[in-house]
Amino acid sequence: MEKRIAIIGGGIVGATAAYYLSTLPGSEQTKVTLFDDGTGQATTAAAGIISPWLSKRRNQRWYRLAKAGADLFPELIHDAQLGTDVYQQTGTIVTREVPTDLETLFDLAQERRHDAATMGTVTTLNAAEVQAKVPLLSRAQPGVFITGGARVDGAALVSGLLAKATQKNLTIRRERVSLDAQGQVLTSLGARQFDRVIIAAGAWLKELVAPLGINAAVRPQKGQLIELAVKDYPLNENMPVVMPEGERDFVPFGHGKLIVGATHEDDGKFNLAADPAVTADLLGSAQRLMADVTADNITGVRVGTRAYTADFAPFFGPIPDQEKFLVASGLGSSGLTTGPQVGRLLAGSALYGGTPDWSEYELPLTTYLTSSAE
Ligand SMILES: Cc1cc2nc3c(=O)[nH]c(=O)nc-3n(C[C@H](O)[C@H](O)[C@H](O)COP(=O)(O)OP(=O)(O)OC[C@H]3O[C@@H](n4cnc5c(N)ncnc54)[C@H](O)[C@@H]3O)c2cc1C
Incomplete structure (x- = not known):
């Protein structure tokens, strides 16, 4: 039946x-x-970063689930015949200013790589190497580069x-x-x-x-991010995602599209209005990484509601x-x-x-x- x-x-x-x-x-x-x-x-609304391996979260159940999700992506995209405009393993770079913090992060990445094939290879990059991989940046920090990290257009x-x-x-x-x-x-x-x-x-x-x-x-939580039109690097359509320390994430989507975000606003709850003060703050985050970007580069603001448990x-x-x-x-x-x-x-x-x-x-x-x- x-x-x-x-x-x-x-x-x-x-x-x-x-x-x-x-x-x-x-x-x-x-x-x-x-x-x-x-x-x-x-x-x-989401920015679309798939890179759970260097998370500081101690919850092992969450980590196993996130790892399984990251592992499933390449298979799902292949089976559903979706393209690199939807999901691409561009790599992710998690940056750290202090050399010992970078070493600690690299050690964690090496440890996690053993049972996380999707992570690919892990290397440390100095600031100039990060800058070379992400030419949009005007102020790069050293970081740990994970080749299997990805961006997804939700x-x-x-x-x-x-x-x-x-x-x-x-x-x-x-x-x-x-x-x-x-x-x-x-x-x-x-x-x-x-x-x-x-x-x-x-x-x-x-x-x-x-x-x-x-x-x-x-409980609901409001999240906002900005979309920017920036210089198109035709030969570098797969720039890695940059996850800077203490800053908003920097997600180049190719074809001159860049996303910077996101906010975590518990007071915002189900409010879906884009807040100009938050937009300006997100632009400030973008400018700390990419000096020549201005409000004229902003092409849109995305707002979504996340769900959280205690x-x-x-x-x-x-x-x-x-x-x-x-x-x-x-x-x-x-x-x-x-x-x-x-x-x-x-x-x-x-x-x-x-x-x-x-x-x-x-x-x-x-x-x-x-x-x-x-
Ligand atoms: C700004 C932002 C950035 C983010 N960035 C990342 C990231 O980089 N990486 C990452 O892993 N995650 C990210 N997230 C988190 C991720 O987007 C969410 O956790 C995930 O999308 C939640 O998916 P979901 O299907 O549970 O809910 P949702 O995507 O919220 O879908 C729920 C759907 O149910 C519908 N609905 C609800 N009630 C009803 C009803 N009564 N009748 C009909 N329809 C109904 C809603 O309208 C909605 O369309 C981000 C989230 C935000 C907001």
């Missing part, structure tokens, strides 16, 4: 889940409907994955929906029942699961005692990296059922989801 699956939310988690639900064995007997109106989507990734899935079993509905206490999806065309519902609604999870009697401990860790899986519903949220500032792995796992669980053991990646869901009756 045909299985009907709904996905609420079409960011990186929902789009990757939709893609795998159209390709995994068993998908032939599945009909998938994705609901998303795109408001505030973090994925479309919006292009989502639209590429969804386009593939719609060729098979996916229908997309551009609308905001809600759930009722019976677990029906309330759409503009009326209430609809599904066999499984994947709620990949990012920062909006809390309001969606409230009618199910669930309290989700997730321990900054993502969570995902079937809701305990309500397994028809699968959730994902709390992907925070690294959701482009972890998102594809989360979406793939959720797709498998929605198709095949069972009780997945994902304890290598996350704490039990009851850490983040509680009954609102309690």
